[in-house]
Amino acid sequence: MTFGRRRFLAASLAACSAPLFAQAPPALLPASKGRRVVIVGGGWGGLSAARHLRALAPELDVVLLEKNPSFFSMPLSNKWLAGLVDEKLLTHDCRAAANAYGYTFLQAEVTALDRERRRVHTAQGTVDYDWLVLAVGIRHDYAAWFGEDARAIAHTRQNYFCAYTPGAEFRALKAKLENFKGGDLVMTIPPPPYRCQLSPYERALMIGHLFKSRAVSGRLTLLDPNPLPQRFADVFREQYRDQIAHVPHARVKSVDPFARTIATEFDDIRFDEAILMPPQQAGDLAWQADLIGRDAGGKPSGWAAQEPLHLHAVGDERVFLVGDMIDRASPLFGHYPKSGHMASRLGRIAAQEIAARAGGKAPETLLPESSCFITTRLEPQESLRLDTHYRLRGDGLIVQSAKQNVDPNPRGEDVDWAKGMFGEFLAYRP
Numbered sequence: 001m002t003f004g005r006r007r008f009l010a011a012s013l014a015a016c017s018a019p020l021f022a023q024a025p026p027a028l029l030p031a032s033k034g035r036r037v038v039i040v041g042g043g044w045g046g047l048s049a050a051r052h053l054r055a056l057a058p059e060l061d062v063v064l065l066e067k068n069p070s071f072f073s074m075p076l077s078n079k080w081l082a083g084l085v086d087e088k089l090l091t092h093d094c095r096a097a098a099n100a101y102g103y104t105f106l107q108a109e110v111t112a113l114d115r116e117r118r119r120v121h122t123a124q125g126t127v128d129y130d131w132l133v134l135a136v137g138i139r140h141d142y143a144a145w146f147g148e149d150a151r152a153i154a155h156t157r158q159n160y161f162c163a164y165t166p167g168a169e170f171r172a173l174k175a176k177l178e179n180f181k182g183g184d185l186v187m188t189i190p191p192p193p194y195r196c197q198l199s200p201y202e203r204a205l206m207i208g209h210l211f212k213s214r215a216v217s218g219r220l221t222l223l224d225p226n227p228l229p230q231r232f233a234d235v236f237r238e239q240y241r242d243q244i245a246h247v248p249h250a251r252v253k254s255v256d257p258f259a260r261t262i263a264t265e266f267d268d269i270r271f272d273e274a275i276l277m278p279p280q281q282a283g284d285l286a287w288q289a290d291l292i293g294r295d296a297g298g299k300p301s302g303w304a305a306q307e308p309l310h311l312h313a314v315g316d317e318r319v320f321l322v323g324d325m326i327d328r329a330s331p332l333f334g335h336y337p338k339s340g341h342m343a344s345r346l347g348r349i350a351a352q353e354i355a356a357r358a359g360g361k362a363p364e365t366l367l368p369e370s371s372c373f374i375t376t377r378l379e380p381q382e383s384l385r386l387d388t389h390y391r392l393r394g395d396g397l398i399v400q401s402a403k404q405n406v407d408p409n410p411r412g413e414d415v416d417w418a419k420g421m422f423g424e425f426l427a428y429r430p
């Protein structure tokens with residue numbers, strides 16, 4: 001982090017805390033008769049936490065705050081971009097899930113957390129909590145490219161958005177790809193860790209397929225700090241030689257979104273259109289509430305520091321951290337995969353932790369698992385399933401075992417998996 005960015009962060013934190021908490025804001029909900037759990041973020045992690053809390057601790061008042069009116073699934077969104085999955089499967093009404101399970105859903109953006117008063121702030125008022133589950137996902141670290149240049153950040157967000165957080169960008173990206181008439185499209189891939197590690201390559205495959213099947217004379221260039229996974233290297237070479245170029249070890253040094261150029265360590269690349277993915281970090285609220293991990297020298301890790309076995313924030317057993325926003329789980333493998341399946345399992349574990357504490361019991365140690373389906377070829381179809389499992393070692397460290405299964409003849413297992421997950425936390429019935 002540069003001095004400028006540090007100063008900016010310190011200034012915004014100071015601006016957030018002092019005047020905001022000084023006034024007595026109106027309450028958004030009447031005081032709870034019992035104890036209340038507030039969940040911020042209605043994605044895979046937050047929705048799972050809400051659903052399981054209702055089942056495990058029906059005596060608790062559960063309130064879910066989400067800024068979007070509905071849930072949109074990023075898993076399967078790449079296939080949806082290419083017209084291979086129906087949007088109906090990906091979008092779900094958050095209120096219907098809340099009604100089915102019996103918790104309160106409020107569409108509201110949380111602007112700040114006051115951990116001392118155990119209160120969340122929204123533009124419409126505040127909500128007090130006994131326990132908080134924070135499941136706000138990620139933010140894009142545009143400052144890594146642009147420092148404090150707000151104009152460049154705004155221009156990039158508006159024109160070269162990457163659609164890696166749920167919301168309007170997905171439909172805008174689909175429209176952009178459908179209207180693309182040809183030319184150089186560049187997609188930057190961030191350094192790890194980032195959401196669903198193979199998803200940018202799957203997206204590239206779908207874009208290559210769109211260009212080829214519609215005879216668009218466009219070329220997608222992937223600027224990637226990582227090497228290209230072998231299965232994608234094979235299919236890009238065999239089937240999309242004219243549509244997709246992959247540049248490995250291409251770390252973005254700077255971006256000029258007005259001149260439409262990207263400088264890497266080796267080259268300057270010009271683009272007509274772009275999907276620009278800067279490095280990823282824990283969502284804004286984790287920064288505002290001072291939940292970010294730090295190394296021995298005080299440098300922020302970028303991710304919200306959790307106690308690895310119980311998922312509460314380091315130093316605060318009233319705040320649980322769930323999903324893609326969390327920090328390293330173990331020095332043996334680093335981060336858990338940032339996947340929807342993992343976020344939902346972490347949401348369930350946080351619910352079990354809170355239910356045990358509310359019932360005056362010692363929480364059990366529970367570990368998550370994750371499965372992730374990725375399409376690696378379309379003609380003929382082939383997919384990859386990545387399974388990760390975890391166990392505790394004698395010294396208390398979490399160990400990961402990972403397995404990859406290639407399916408050369410898939411029959412919609414990814415869609416069945418998604419339907420099963422939606423059945424668990426969105427009350428989805430096919």
Ligand SMILES: Cc1cc2nc3c(=O)[nH]c(=O)nc-3n(C[C@H](O)[C@H](O)[C@H](O)COP(=O)(O)OP(=O)(O)OC[C@H]3O[C@@H](n4cnc5c(N)ncnc54)[C@H](O)[C@@H]3O)c2cc1C
Pocket residue numbers: 040041042043044045046065066067068073074075076077078108109110111135136137138163164165166195196199203283285322323324325338339340341342343371372373374
């Ligand atoms: C293109 C793509 C493909 C993917 N494919 C797969 C896949 O095949 N399989 C898989 O398992 N995973 C996949 N993933 C990853 C998966 O989507 C994420 O791991 C998952 O969404 C993480 O869940 P989460 O709850 O941590 O965050 P999110 O799902 O991002 O949910 C966070 C929620 O918090 C809300 N929020 C944020 N800030 C606030 C605030 N201040 N106030 C109120 N609400 C707020 C957001 O609106 C959002 O709804 C993919 C991701 C992408 C981008």
